[in-house]
Amino acid sequence: MSTRQRRPSRTYRRPQRDPVRILAFEALRAVGERGAYANLVLPPLLARAKEDGEFDARDAALATELVYGTLRRQGTYDAVLAACVDRPLGEVDPPVLDVLSLGAHQLLGTRIPSHAAVSSSVELARCVVGDGRAKFVNAVLRRVAAHDLDDWLERVAPPYDEDPERHLALVHAHPRWVVAALWDALGGDRAGIEQLLAADNERPLVTLAARPGRSTVEELRAEPGAEPGRWSPYAVRLTEGGEPGALAAVRDGRAGVQDEGSQLVALALANAPLTGPDRRWLDGCAGPGGKAALLAALAAERGAALVAAERQPHRARLVADVLDGNPGPYQVVVADGTRPAWRPGSFDRVLIDVPCTGLGALRRRPEARWRRRPEDLDGLVALQRELLRGALAAVRPGGVVGYATCSPHLAETRLVVADVLKGLAGEGGTAVERIDARPLLPGVPELGPGPDVQLWPHRHGTDAMYLALLRRTA
Ligand SMILES: C[S@@+](CC[C@H](N)C(=O)[O-])C[C@H]1O[C@@H](n2cnc3c(N)ncnc32)[C@H](O)[C@@H]1O
Incomplete structure (x- = not known):
C-alpha cells in the first residue's frame, strides 16, 4: 500500500448560470458575428426568456441595458480593454472580447458593484468560453476595475486642446469620423x-403616431405615462416605457411607433404649398412604411391617394402590412426609384426618404456608429x-418633392440637393425652386438658416x- 498522502483535490464547482448575462452575451454575439441589429435581435430573445419563465420585467430591463450600453460605448471600452490586455485586441477571440466588453460596461457604465461585475463576468466566461479563458477574463477585468470611467478617460483620451475630435470620440464613444461629420453639420x-x-x-x-x-x-x-408629443399633433410619448406592440391601436395598425422627426417630415411634405390639383402622392422609398402610413392617412382625409414604392420586395410587404386598413385609396408597388415605373410628371407630391448612413438615428441603433464606414x-x-432626380421627374410642374434623410451628414443632405439642382440648371429642362420648409414645422425652433430644415436629438x-x-x- 502506498504511503504517499493524496493531496485533497479541489472540488470542481459548476459555473453559476445567470440567464440575464447569457442572453446579453448571445445578443452581442449575434450583432458581432452575424451583423445583426440589436433592436431586432433582442426582442425575440427577451420574449423567449419570458415565455420560458426565466425573466421578469427587471431582468429584461437589465439585459437590454447591458446590450445597448455595451454596444453604444464599444469604442471607449475597446480603448480601456486595450490598455489592460497585453496583446492587440484583434488577437483576442471575439466571444472572449464580448464577455470582456460586457464586464467593462458593468464596471464603468452601470452602478453594479465592482466585485459583482467581475464575478458575474467570470461565471459568464466559464459558461460560454470555458474555465481556462475565465481566468484571463478575471485578470483583465480586475485591471479595468482599478479605475472609474473618468480616470480611464483621462488615461486613454488625449486632452481636448491637443486633439478635440479624438478627445470627444473617446469621451462620448463615437468614431472619430462621425464626430467630425456631425460637428461639420452642426457647426458651433x-x-x-x-x-x-x-x-x-x-x-x-x-413615441407613437396616431394615424389620422x-x-x-x-x-x-x-x-x-402617455404624454402628448412636443411638436407633432399626432405624437404621443410613452414616458414609462412599456411594450408599444401590446397596445391595441398599434397592433391593429391604427397607430405606429414613429419618432417625431419622421412625423414632422411627412407633415411638412403634406402641407407644402403647391399649385394645381392635389390628388396623387408618391412615397418613393417607402419601406418599412412609417412615413407612408402617416402620408396615406393624411391623403385619405384630403381625398388624395398614395402610391408607396419600395425596391425590396420584402420591405414592400412590410409597407403593405402597415397600410392595410388605411381609410383611403393607396397602392404598394415594388419599384426602383432610379428607374421609375410611372410616367414622368405623374404625381402632385413626392416624398423621397433616401437610404443613408443613419447617423441621425444613432440613439436607437447602438451598433450602427461602429459598423458604418x-x-x-x-x-x-x-x-x-439618382433618387432625387427620379423624384423630380416623377412630380408634375407645380408639384412638390420632399428630400429626406435620417442623417445630418452634409454630403447626404445639402450637397446632394445642391448637386442635383446644379445638374438640372445645366440641362435646361426641369426647373425647380426651393421652398422654405421652416414655416411648415410650426412652433419648432432652431431649424437652421433654411430653406431646408435640420432636426437634432439634443435640440428637438x-x-x-x-x-x-x-x-x-x-
Ligand atoms: C430610409 S428607408 C425609408 C424609410 C421609410 N420612409 C419609413 O419611414 O419607414 C429607405 C428605403 O429605400 C429603399 N430603397 C433603396 N434603394 C431604392 C430604390 N432605388 N428605389 C426605391 N427604394 C429604394 C430601401 O430598401 C429602404 O427601404
Whole structure:
C-alpha cells in the first residue's frame, strides 16, 4: 500500500448560470458575428426568456441595458480593454472580447458593484468560453476595475486642446469620423457638439403616431405615462416605457411607433404649398412604411391617394402590412426609384426618404456608429442623387418633392440637393425652386438658416432628420 498522502483535490464547482448575462452575451454575439441589429435581435430573445419563465420585467430591463450600453460605448471600452490586455485586441477571440466588453460596461457604465461585475463576468466566461479563458477574463477585468470611467478617460483620451475630435470620440464613444461629420453639420463650439454626442448615448422615449382617421392622440393617451408629443399633433410619448406592440391601436395598425422627426417630415411634405390639383402622392422609398402610413392617412382625409414604392420586395410587404386598413385609396408597388415605373410628371407630391448612413438615428441603433464606414458614403450619395432626380421627374410642374434623410451628414443632405439642382440648371429642362420648409414645422425652433430644415436629438429630442422641399416650376 502506498504511503504517499493524496493531496485533497479541489472540488470542481459548476459555473453559476445567470440567464440575464447569457442572453446579453448571445445578443452581442449575434450583432458581432452575424451583423445583426440589436433592436431586432433582442426582442425575440427577451420574449423567449419570458415565455420560458426565466425573466421578469427587471431582468429584461437589465439585459437590454447591458446590450445597448455595451454596444453604444464599444469604442471607449475597446480603448480601456486595450490598455489592460497585453496583446492587440484583434488577437483576442471575439466571444472572449464580448464577455470582456460586457464586464467593462458593468464596471464603468452601470452602478453594479465592482466585485459583482467581475464575478458575474467570470461565471459568464466559464459558461460560454470555458474555465481556462475565465481566468484571463478575471485578470483583465480586475485591471479595468482599478479605475472609474473618468480616470480611464483621462488615461486613454488625449486632452481636448491637443486633439478635440479624438478627445470627444473617446469621451462620448463615437468614431472619430462621425464626430467630425456631425460637428461639420452642426457647426458651433464645443458645447453644442458635446450635447449632441451625449444625446446620441441616451435611449429615446418610445413615441407613437396616431394615424389620422384611424386613431386619436386622446385614445393613445389612455396608456399609463402617455404624454402628448412636443411638436407633432399626432405624437404621443410613452414616458414609462412599456411594450408599444401590446397596445391595441398599434397592433391593429391604427397607430405606429414613429419618432417625431419622421412625423414632422411627412407633415411638412403634406402641407407644402403647391399649385394645381392635389390628388396623387408618391412615397418613393417607402419601406418599412412609417412615413407612408402617416402620408396615406393624411391623403385619405384630403381625398388624395398614395402610391408607396419600395425596391425590396420584402420591405414592400412590410409597407403593405402597415397600410392595410388605411381609410383611403393607396397602392404598394415594388419599384426602383432610379428607374421609375410611372410616367414622368405623374404625381402632385413626392416624398423621397433616401437610404443613408443613419447617423441621425444613432440613439436607437447602438451598433450602427461602429459598423458604418466613411467609404459607405460614396455609394449612398450616388444613389441619393439618382433618387432625387427620379423624384423630380416623377412630380408634375407645380408639384412638390420632399428630400429626406435620417442623417445630418452634409454630403447626404445639402450637397446632394445642391448637386442635383446644379445638374438640372445645366440641362435646361426641369426647373425647380426651393421652398422654405421652416414655416411648415410650426412652433419648432432652431431649424437652421433654411430653406431646408435640420432636426437634432439634443435640440428637438428627435432623430436628426433632414428635409429639403423643392417645387417644380417647369
Ligand atoms: C430610409 S428607408 C425609408 C424609410 C421609410 N420612409 C419609413 O419611414 O419607414 C429607405 C428605403 O429605400 C429603399 N430603397 C433603396 N434603394 C431604392 C430604390 N432605388 N428605389 C426605391 N427604394 C429604394 C430601401 O430598401 C429602404 O427601404
